[in-house]
Amino acid sequence: MDCPVCNVPMEELVEGIFQCPKCKKLIKEKKEELEIKEDRESEQGIILDREYFHNNLSLNEKYEICEKGIIVKKTETRLFAVLICHSPYTPDNKYLRLSWWKNQTHAGMFKIFETSVLSNLIKSLKKIEKNFNDFWTFEGRLGSDDPKSEKQKSREREREIIKYRILENQTCPSCQRKMNKEKSHYECPHCGEIVILEEYNQPIFNIPPENLNLDFHTNFPINYYLPVSGITIKSYMGEWKAIVVIYSRDNPNKKWLRFYWWVRDLQNIVKYGRSMRSENGHMGWNTKKGMSSPNIYDKSVINPLIITLEKLKKELNWNKIEEDKNNV
Numbered sequence: 001m002d003c004p005v006c007n008v009p010m011e012e013l014v015e016g017i018f019q020c021p022k023c024k025k026l027i028k029e030k031k032e033e034l035e036i037k038e039d040r041e042s043e044q045g046i047i048l049d050r051e052y053f054h055n056n057l058s059l060n061e062k063y064e065i066c067e068k069g070i071i072v073k074k075t076e077t078r079l080f081a082v083l084i085c086h087s088p089y090t091p092d093n094k095y096l097r098l099s100w101w102k103n104q105t106h107a108g109m110f111k112i113f114e115t116s117v118l119s120n121l122i123k124s125l126k127k128i129e130k131n132f133n134d135f136w137t138f139e140g141r142l143g144s145d146d147p148k149s150e151k152q153k154s155r156e157r158e159r160e161i162i163k164y165r166i167l168e169n170q171t172c173p174s175c176q177r178k179m180n181k182e183k184s185h186y187e188c189p190h191c192g193e194i195v196i197l198e199e200y201n202q203p204i205f206n207i208p209p210e211n212l213n214l215d216f217h218t219n220f221p222i223n224y225y226l227p228v229s230g231i232t233i234k235s236y237m238g239e240w241k242a243i244v245v246i247y248s249r250d251n252p253n254k255k256w257l258r259f260y261w262w263v264r265d266l267q268n269i270v271k272y273g274r275s276m277r278s279e280n281g282h283m284g285w286n287t288k289k290g291m292s293s294p295n296i297y298d299k300s301v302i303n304p305l306i307i308t309l310e311k312l313k314k315e316l317n318w319n320k321i322e323e324d325k326n327n328v
Helices: 031-042 050-056 115-131 150-169 266-272 299-315 318-327
Strands: 011-014 017-019 026-028 047-049 065-074 078-087 090-102 105-112 185-187 194-197 225-235 239-248 251-264 285-287
Touching: 047 050, 050 065, 065 090, 065 299, 078 299, 105 115, 105 251, 115 225, 115 239, 115 299, 225 251
Parallel strands: none
Antiparallel strands: 011 017, 017 026, 047 065, 065 078, 078 090, 090 105, 185 194, 225 239, 239 251, 251 285
């Protein structure tokens, strides 16, 4: 609230009573405004049904249906929520959608289809909350001097063996049979797996999300902004997801957290035998169409988001899926 005389932001003395720091004028917030504020806050953190989101927000039931969701943060002009959705044609294939709206207009989204990627997101958000201060300044460290666990060592050895077998014997990382060598990639005639060869003949293949170390790094195909640090939560040959703290070159003091989702044009590789460079020079990575710009500017939103994701993970029964996988 701004002072009607001085036009400067007023300070809240007690709930509903504001004072101008310049002219000391006191103003009582209108009852209607208090009720709107209370209603807005009461909607946060609880599970709301599909009618709320379809009736109040820009969701098209022709393309996807929201079953339920939780509002993480709501202000007069912005809303950030996590939804459980499914396609009208495949109601059993449910997924999570992190969604941002600005003035009732959709401003960005980030979809999660796998329980392992959701687990990586929750773990990464916890690491970011721990290693960044309230001004998004990185207080952690890139990489780690800590000794690697046997599990991490085993994963790294396994990836090196897969690379060696691909380059030396053209062995498919999926079905272990021989692949065909094309101009810029290998293609398996048995299971359809594709392995891309990037600079210096480095094979790029799918890494299971549960095998990612979730380390901080800065090597991301980001346009326009510069990364402070971030974590990759999904690393497939044709799909890459990460959460990164970024800043503008023109204003390095203003930082925020952005959810990134990149895809690679595999049709171009298979058809023409080459990978087109994106604007930032990285081979073939482009922002997922329709994702827009999902951002978090206030670090205090991270903890409610973590709680929300854990709640909806239980609603999806994805915890049970993880337990079953671990018991196999």
